[in-house]
Amino acid sequence: MSWYHSSMYDPAVPVGSFWEEDAPPLAAGVDRGAFREGEATCEVAIIGGGYTGLSAALHLARDHHVDVRLLEAGPLGWGASGRNGGFCTLQPSGLGLGELISRFGKPETRRFISSQIEAVDLIQALARDEGIDYRPQGDGTLHVAHDEKRFQQLEEEVRLWRDSFGVQARLMRREEVAASQYDSTEQFGAAFNPVGFGLHPMRFARGLAAAAARHGAKLHGNSHVESWERHGGWHHLATEGGTLRARKVIAATNGFLRPALDRRLERRVVPVLSNIVVTRPLAEGERLAQKWRTERPCSNTRNLLFYYRMLPDKRFLFGARGDLTGRPEDGAAMRRWMERRLGEVFPAWAAVETTHYWRGFVCMTRRLTPSIAFMEDDRTALAVLAYHGDGVSAAPWAGRMAARLIVGTAEEADLPAPFRGEPGAIPFAALRRWYLRGALSYYRWTDL
C-alpha cells in the first residue's frame, strides 16, 4: 500500500489536465488495448508507458530490432509524462550545480550536464525524425530570483554555467526582465539559460507512442502489472488479462511505482505531488498588465518552487509542489491555495479564473539524482527513474540509454556518475511521509 490516496493510482479517476483536452487522440491501432492474450512471450517487456518506457520501446524496436512489449496501467502517457508542465530543461536532480560538483567532481558533472544538453537535442531530433507535432515554445528558460537576496545566488549559477559547462547563460537584472519578459511581486532578476524550451507534454507522449508502434513495438494501455516474478530465466508479469513472459524487463514506473510491483525498489524512492492550475486565455491587455511578453518557461528560486509559462493560446500555467495525501479534498484545498498564490505573485491576474487543476507524482531519492541501474545486479532487469521533477528531456534520453544497456550496446560506465547505480535505501522507509512533512515545513520556512 502506498501512503497516498488510492485515487491517485486509478486511471478511471479523471486527471483533468488541459493537455488531455488539447491533444488529438492516439491514432487507431497505436495502443493495442489491454493485454488479454492469456500467455505471451517477448524479448523485452517494459512496465510503464511514459516518456521513459515509450522512448525505450521506440529505440528498442527502431534501432535494435527487438521484440518489445510495453504494459501501461492507464492509457499511454497517463502518468507524469502526459500531465507535466512541459518545461524541457536541464539538470534532472535535486542538487544545485555546486553540490553536483562537490559530490561527483567536475569531470563527471560535466558529463552529466553534457548528457542533458544532448537530452534536449534528442527531443528535437525525435520530433523531427518521427514527425511529432510537439508545439515547441520559447528560446531558453528563465530562473527567476523570488527575492533580492536570491539574485546573488543566480550570479554564482550563471558563472558556473558559463565557466564550468560552456553554457552561455546570462544574468538579467530586474529592470531588464521587467522591460522584456514580465514583472511580478516575486521578480528580482533572472538567470537566462539558452538551453531548453516549452512543449506540449501530451502531444509529445502520444507522438512517441505512435512512433514506437510504427517501428513495431507492441503497446498495451490499461494493463496494470499486478505482480512480477522470476522463474527459470523468464520474468513473469501478471496482469488481469494474462501473464506476459519476457527475457528482460525495464521498469519505467517513476513516481507511480507501488510496493506490490517491487517492494525493495519502491522503498528507495519518494513520490512527491506536483500540482498545476491553468487559467482561461488572457487578453492582450491582461497580459500587459503584468508586462508579460515572453514564451520562455520560468521557474523561481524557492525551494518549493513555482513554475509558470504562457501557453500558445495565452492561458497561464502555474505549478507548485505540495500536499502529502493525494486525497481529493486536499487536492481541492491545494487548488485554492495555488489560485491565491498566483494572485499574490501576479496581482493583475488575481481575479482571473482557472479552468483546470491537476496533479501527479514526481520521483525523488535519498541521493537526489536520477537512476539507471540493473536491479540487484540482475543483468536482465533494469530500473530507470527519479528525475526529481525534471524528466521531460531526461526521461526520453534515459529510455534510449535503457534500450542500449539492456541489449548490451552500452555499459554502465557510459552513464555519467549521477545516473549510475540504484537509489540508496531509505532508513525506516515507512516514515517517508513524515520525512516529507518535515522537509516541506523546513522549505516553507527557508523560502520566506
Ligand SMILES: Cc1cc2nc3c(=O)[nH]c(=O)nc-3n(C[C@H](O)[C@H](O)[C@H](O)COP(=O)(O)OP(=O)(O)OC[C@H]3O[C@@H](n4cnc5c(N)ncnc54)[C@H](O)[C@@H]3O)c2cc1C
Ligand atoms: C504536475 C507535474 C508537472 C511536471 N512538470 C515538469 C516539467 O515542466 N518539466 C520536467 O522536466 N518535468 C516535469 N515533471 C516531471 C516529468 O513529467 C517526469 O519526470 C517524467 O514524465 C517521467 O517520465 P516517466 O516515463 O519516467 O514516468 P511517468 O510518465 O510517470 O510514467 C510512469 C508510468 O508507469 C505506469 N505504471 C506504474 N506502475 C505500473 C504497473 N504496475 N503496471 C503498469 N504500469 C505502471 C504509470 O501508470 C505511469 O503512466 C512534472 C511532473 C508532474 C506530475
